[in-house]
Amino acid sequence: MSAALAEKPHEDPDAFKKGEAVIIVRDLKNGFGEQMVHDGLDLQVKKGEILGVVGGSGTGKSVLMRSIIGLQQPLSGEVEVFGEPMIGREEHEAREIRKRWGVLFQGGALFSTLTVAENVEVPLREYYPSLDEALLDQIANYKVAMSGLAPEAGAKFPSELSGGMRKRAGLARSLALDPELLFLDEPTAGLDPIGAAAFDDLIKGLKETLGLTVFLITHDLDTLHAICDRIAVLADKKVVAIGTIPELLALDHPWIQEYFNGPRGRAANETSERHAHDDPAENQKRRDAALNSAGGDTVAQNGTENPGGEDR
Numbered sequence: 001m002s003a004a005l006a007e008k009p010h011e012d013p014d015a016f017k018k019g020e021a022v023i024i025v026r027d028l029k030n031g032f033g034e035q036m037v038h039d040g041l042d043l044q045v046k047k048g049e050i051l052g053v054v055g056g057s058g059t060g061k062s063v064l065m066r067s068i069i070g071l072q073q074p075l076s077g078e079v080e081v082f083g084e085p086m087i088g089r090e091e092h093e094a095r096e097i098r099k100r101w102g103v104l105f106q107g108g109a110l111f112s113t114l115t116v117a118e119n120v121e122v123p124l125r126e127y128y129p130s131l132d133e134a135l136l137d138q139i140a141n142y143k144v145a146m147s148g149l150a151p152e153a154g155a156k157f158p159s160e161l162s163g164g165m166r167k168r169a170g171l172a173r174s175l176a177l178d179p180e181l182l183f184l185d186e187p188t189a190g191l192d193p194i195g196a197a198a199f200d201d202l203i204k205g206l207k208e209t210l211g212l213t214v215f216l217i218t219h220d221l222d223t224l225h226a227i228c229d230r231i232a233v234l235a236d237k238k239v240v241a242i243g244t245i246p247e248l249l250a251l252d253h254p255w256i257q258e259y260f261n262g263p264r265g266r267a268a269n270e271t272s273e274r275h276a277h278d279d280p281a282e283n284q285k286r287r288d289a290a291l292n293s294a295g296g297d298t299v300a301q302n303g304t305e306n307p308g309g310e311d312r
């Protein structure tokens with residue numbers, strides 16, 4: 001689908017064939033008191049894609065995610081996930097749909113009095129109360145490993161983790177129920193560049209191996225270049241454009257031009273072009289090295305904080 005400035009109130013409802021769109025948002029309106037956050041927002045997320053959601057601070061990216069997952073009651077509009085209407089559903093119906101997605105909130109949103117493994121077990125206990133303790137532990141350990149944490153991390157409390165480890169622990173919990181769809185709210189915010197690149201690789205790897213669809217809110221230009229299939233731009237209370245980076249760059253929209261063509265945007269583009277010409281084996285080595293030096297494993301093994309790097 002090519003990028004288009006959404007001058008009309010509704011995105012093309014036939015943009016994807018039936019069943020191809022995992023999320024459909026139509027004519028969404030959200031507001032708080034006098035302030036309208038969304039006014040006629042349309043969006044479709046295609047099965048199997050990583051959709052990056054960008055926009056200036058306060059444009060309503062998190063409110064959009066909260067509306068889709070049912071934590072924010074919109075003023076009006078429609079939200080469909082997996083072909084199921086979400087607004088006004090009975091709790092027991094919504095629960096069955098919720099089971100099919102995982103969410104990583106900005107700070108990880110871990111329970112501070114539970115260990116990482118116990119945090120991962122929370123959704124398992126909620127949805128499968130008859131699972132025995134041994135199986136719960138086994139599943140939790142598996143999810144901890146999938147998230148790139150060392151086995152020792154499962155027994156740690158969130159306060160004993162670095163920022164990078166907390167993100168991975170939150171990711172482990174979001175994977176607990178084998179989701180088809182992942183919501184990630186600024187997953188690389190606050191990570192040093194190496195840790196952020198390793199996290200990007202982890203998400204991309206999970207998407208490819210598990211066939212996940214990913215709704216990814218981010219400000220991180222490197223993430224957009226490295227792993228997003230398409231990008232939706234929020235501005236003026238709606239999705240003003242959606243497409244690949246080259247498609248967005250072809251648009252004459254001041255925020256888009258400033259964002260992708262400003263100094264940071266150009267630097268991210270150059271980095272991604274450089275990596276596109278890398279040898280795949282070298283890329284793998286780079287990823288392994290990044291993973292080993294990222295906050296995650298290092299901290300899990302020696303219990304010390306990730307030696308600081310600047311946030312990206």
Ligand SMILES: Nc1ncnc2c1ncn2[C@@H]1O[C@H](COP(=O)(O)OP(=O)(O)OP(=O)(O)O)[C@@H](O)[C@H]1O
Nearest residue numbers: 032035037055056057058059060061062063064219
């Ligand atoms: N519960 C709430 N009550 C009142 N206003 C809210 C509430 N939640 C969000 N808002 C307002 O809605 C607007 C959009 O917030 P949101 O958190 O979605 O922005 P965002 O695009 O995710 O921003 P950022 O990039 O800074 O995280 C903001 O002006 C915010 O103050």
